[in-house]
Amino acid sequence: MFENLSSIWRKGDGRKVGHGMEPAPFGSLDEILGINMRNALIAKYNPRSAIERARDKVAAKVALEAAGIACTGTIAVIDDHQKLNAFKPLRDMPDAWAIKPARGSQGDGIVLSVRREGDTWYKGSGSPLTETDVMHHIQKVVDGGFSGDTVSEDAALIEPLIIADPTLADLVPEGLPDLRVICLHDEPIMAMLRLPTNASDGKANLHQRAIGAGVDLVTGQITRALVRGEVITHHPDTGTKLIGYQVPGWDRVLELAGKCGPAIGLGYSGSDIVLDKNDGPLIIEVNAHPGIEIQNICQLGLKAQMARLGEDFK
Template sequence: MLSLFRRKRTPLSPLERMRPRDVNPIEEILGINMRNALIAKYNPRSAIERARDKVAAKVALEAAGISCTGTVAVIDDHQTLMNFKPLRDMPDAWAIKPARGSQGDGILLAVRREGDVWYKGSGTPLTETDVMHHIQRVVDGGFSGDTASEDAALIEPLIIADPALADLCPEGLPDLRVICLHDEPLMAMLRLPTNESDGKANLHQRAIGAGVSLETGRITRALVKGEVVTHHPDTGINLIGFEVPGWDRVLELASKCGPAIGLGYSGSDIVLDKNDGPLIIEVNAHPGIEIQNICQLGLKAQMHAVGEDFR
């Protein structure tokens, strides 16, 4: 499927090669109002809610045969919580995520275990009591970010980054965002943690946003909070031209996510695991438009190229 996608697609980078002389570049940019109109047009409320719930989304993705991060446990009520024993039921390295959390709020990570104690990447110890208190806060809806009175705690094995990506960053887990219209990838970026971002791949906390060419899987441009960079500020490694491992697989997975959940316009978040390769961690029904600044491409132009008429 992917090879067909690449054959039928008109290359869009650099954008100037495809821009008619009488087209204003600003007309190629997808603005927030048009983005919202696309979401209203292509993303039903039921699909948005499915994407919003990480547990429900993972069920839909796995049912479609899409590779996702693993699952240790889902704790969605207090009875399940009472029967859960972290020392018995959790691995040596793990991630706890609120099913309805956003922007990383409420995520707790342990990178190793020594005896009856886990340790965060910072070296902070976590006892079984600490873990249970955090899970209870998640289940109580403390991180849900909406009006839900309760939530579910999704516990997953900790992802070990592909060594090629891990070498770029001092710490943290890089991830990819791929924007799709139906099953057509439109634009992609790699998000790289920095010391300033506290090891998180969060652009608002000064992680690096790096535009990736759909055709080659190579980084073409990188920014930190709007400032162009060519090297990672902490490791000094050159970013421009870096080729993302498993790029064909990344695009193949991203192209399947929206249809699996019922979204026509989506942003798939993908990690590259050391052992399992590309894995879906989340699908966003309201992907942002900052990716256009990072890639120096317009999403509206990309959508025109795959047949969207914006009516």
């Protein structure tokens, strides 16, 4: 049985990071999870059927909601041309929404509307979207234009636009921050907050110069923040101090993250969570192949955290 990692940290083992303290550096390379070891963990704990379920945002949401896990809402799922032909955006879509390819990755193919004026929607950038624009994009999604694999067709998942928790929204100039929580089975082992910047065009994508901020698993406070490997203490656009920031609803965040892997059938997973103004923490996606860059951001080794839970890497 795995011991609760939060309990281990509270006991104190020389690795706990307190408020306002620089995280301790890696003790040794033996603490770090490399890509080959990560892939071995995925092969060990993540069955192919569960990986496919996680990759399909629609199938994943069905599994999560069946387990009683709070997810972002659903306006429509368009997975064939019959549904596409019957869909009328001006009739069926609200003023603010998100269109996502069910099998897309890294934000490819996602389109957001923040408001509507008359028969026209507007992106956060101010660019207009007509009903024809929306239909053309949905058709491209359904035709597999963003699926990134050999699948010939995909599904367009249309969701209400998330309104970020006001305290979190104050950290960023625009865009929607999100959290990534890595779990082994039902136990959270590492977490980071991803914060959009002007340079990232309002997207919480680390490769596009969004901020990666390590979050202390026990306190829910930011301990360290980086942009493309450069350590920072304040948001470069808003000037808001990041170190010591308390993530709202932290206990709920960990509770949700710990339920996601088992609900989908994954033993090793990365849950992506947004903090909605009205509904609090919501799951937006569960990743069956979470990256290992989080270790550089948190200055902790995933291998060491899993070893403390009893994982045997031999």
